[in-house]
Amino acid sequence: MNFERITHPAPTSPAAREEAIANPGFGTVFSDHMVTIGYDEAKGGWHSAQLGPRQPIPLDPAASVLHYAQEIFEGMKAYRHPDGSLALFRPEANARRFNESAKRMAMPELPEELFLESLRQLLAVDGEWMPTVEGGSIYLRPFMFASEAFLGVRPAKQYKFIVIASPAGSYFKGGAKPVKIWVSRNYTRAAPGGTGAAKTGGNYAASLVPQAEGIANGCDQVVFLDAVEKKWIEELGGMNLFFVFDDGTVVTPPLTGTILPGITRDSLIQLLRSEGLQLREEPYSIDQWRADATTGKLVETMACGTAAVVTPVGTVVGPDGEFTIGSGGTGQLTHKMREALVGIQRGERDDPHSWVQKI
Numbered sequence: 374m375n376f377e378r379i380t381h382p383a384p385t386s387p388a389a390r391e392e393a394i395a396n397p398g399f400g401t402v403f404s405d406h407m408v409t410i411g412y413d414e415a416k417g418g419w420h421s422a423q424l425g426p427r428q429p430i431p432l433d434p435a436a437s438v439l440h441y442a443q444e445i446f447e448g449m450k451a452y453r454h455p456d457g458s459l460a461l462f463r464p465e466a467n468a469r470r471f472n473e474s475a476k477r478m479a480m481p482e483l484p485e486e487l488f489l490e491s492l493r494q495l496l497a498v499d500g501e502w503m504p505t506v507e508g509g510s511i512y513l514r515p516f517m518f519a520s521e522a523f524l525g526v527r528p529a530k531q532y533k534f535i536v537i538a539s540p541a542g543s544y545f546k547g548g549a550k551p552v553k554i555w556v557s558r559n560y561t562r563a564a565p566g567g568t569g570a571a572k573t574g575g576n577y578a579a580s581l582v583p584q585a586e587g588i589a590n591g592c593d594q595v596v597f598l599d600a601v602e603k604k605w606i607e608e609l610g611g612m613n614l615f616f617v618f619d620d621g622t623v624v625t626p627p628l629t630g631t632i633l634p635g636i637t638r639d640s641l642i643q644l645l646r647s648e649g650l651q652l653r654e655e656p657y658s659i660d661q662w663r664a665d666a667t668t669g670k671l672v673e674t675m676a677c678g679t680a681a682v683v684t685p686v687g688t689v690v691g692p693d694g695e696f697t698i699g700s701g702g703t704g705q706l707t708h709k710m711r712e713a714l715v716g717i718q719r720g721e722r723d724d725p726h727s728w729v730q731k732i
């Protein structure tokens with residue numbers, strides 16, 4: 374599919390851009406352009422691929438996404454490598470997961486090559502938006518929503534796929550600070566048979582009240598337990614978890630359909646295994662977590678996801694009070710895995726798994 378290129382009538386001046394990316398934080402600064410591709414069942418599917426100015430989207434008030442929430446998204450980062458090139462980390466994994474999410478939400482799949490070409494097109498015009506601050510990246514947000522004006526309940530026949538780019542600083546200012554986690558007892562994130570494994574906005578909407586409850590209790594993030602027994606640890610609102618034991622083994626909850634299959638999670642599993650560590654995907658309960666942290670059998674807990682890469686969990690606030698993981702700081706393996714993954718992503722270390730794709 375050919376991309377139509379629409380010239381930006383008033384691009385940001387280099388000076389204004391430099392200022393905007395000097396200290397961009399996360400999710401508030403956007404580049405000048407966006408990619409849009411339409412889908413219309415009556416037109417035979419995907420059509421009208423466009424690279425143009427980033428601007429508001431015309432949307433009919435009856436667009437079914439606004440009523441029945443057919444929406445999915447991805448999140449990934451582009452990095453500037455030491456040789457000056459731009460690189461993506463496992464973008465084909467995002468393309469695949471995007472289509473898994475699409476299937477679950479009764480939305481059309483986007484050919485993986487079209488997904489990848491969209492990222493390349495956008496980075497080719499907006500690569501200059503890469504922050505120069507340490508830990509900087511361009512966060513890419515591909516998403517798709519039902520745009521058909523129709524209030525009946527059925528899968529829509531028209532969709533829009535869009536990619537926007539947002540320059541981002543280091544997710545946590547001053548490095549990876551240990552996070553304090555709230556164990557949600559009143560709310561769950563995903564039920565068996567639900568949409569927990571799809572990257573869809575509704576899962577996030579459902580997590581906001583428990584997240585607010587966590588913040589009101591002095592925590593940074595929420596950990597969700599399984600919806601059936603309220604016993605098994607699943608994940609945070611947007612990060613997967615790994616538990617490290619004093620015998621060197623590592624456990625992460627299995628993908629049973631209620632957990633988002635993180636690409637950082639999958640990368641960590643492969644890295645840990647290639648380090649010769651024993652990694653098991655098996656259920657781990659909140660009571661065991663507390664008991665093991667207390668006896669010292671559990672020495673570290675790491676949270677992982679694209680935004681923060683690998684982050685230590687320092688303290689857990691549960692219904693039976695607080696407990697600390699290890700010394701409450703950053704554990705050895707957490708530090709090592711963070712360095713390893715960030716090093717590969719930024720082109721500062723060897724990439725034995727061929728995860729990095731230069732643009």
Ligand SMILES: *Cc1c(COP(=O)(O)O)cnc(C)c1O
Pocket residue numbers: 448572608609610611612613633634635636637638677678679680
């Ligand atoms: C996106 C996401 C993750 C992390 O996935 P990555 O591919 O590692 O960024 C974890 N949990 C949830 C709920 C997510 O939406």
